Amino acid sequence: MYLLGVNLPDEKHVWFALTRIYGIGQATGQSICDRLSIHSQCKLKDLPESKITELSQLLNSMKIEAELRRDVRNRITHLSQIECYRGRRHKASLPVHGQRTRTNGKTAKRLNGRWLKDRAFSTSSAVAVSNIPPTSFSFSFPKPPLAPVPSIWSTVRRFIRFI
Incomplete structure (x- = not known):
């Protein structure tokens, strides 16, 4: 029926x-x-x-059915938008109700966060982004000046002189 x-x-x-x-x-x-x-x-x-x-x-x-699913999805997205603890756990695909995560977290990782994951990006677009050649421009922060650190051998020699 x-x-x-x-x-x-x-x-x-x-x-x-x-x-x-x-x-x-x-x-x-x-x-x-x-x-x-x-x-x-x-x-x-x-x-x-x-x-x-x-x-x-x-x-x-x-x-x-669809009305209840929509309501559940809206509640979960609301929790994630207000950045409460349960919302952050849903975003991270971790157990929400205080279960342990050291050994048993596989079901929560599979289920939680499925309402929040952005499905607009597929793996093929990620591959296309990685094939872009790097630009010739590179920037690095200047390193701060360091005080000279004596080597271990110079420390040993000084110790032996005092003996």
Whole structure:
């Protein structure tokens, strides 16, 4: 069954099939079934049309799928713009909720910051930039004058003279 842009499996129980929708977990799926008085063992293919229309009306009133994703993305970008701790952790692709980073940080590095990464630049443009020949102009800061440092051997010779 295709409901609100999501293909729901017909052979599954209704509460479990609803978990395919982003923003609906098992507890929310069961509470939706309780609210619509759908039996917990009822499969999606056995649902009458009247219950399907009630279900779609109820889901339309909830914040799910694209609207929820957009809201989450806006919250994360807001955190990064105000430069709070959680926003900086998202920017750096590090764990946000105080988890350790010495050994377990791979999942956070994969997930956090994916809303913030600029995808406008690809690897091909980075290669093109590295192929640009360097300019002939070079600038270096003048080195400050250093006091003469005696070598280790001159220090040893002085020490031996005093013995």
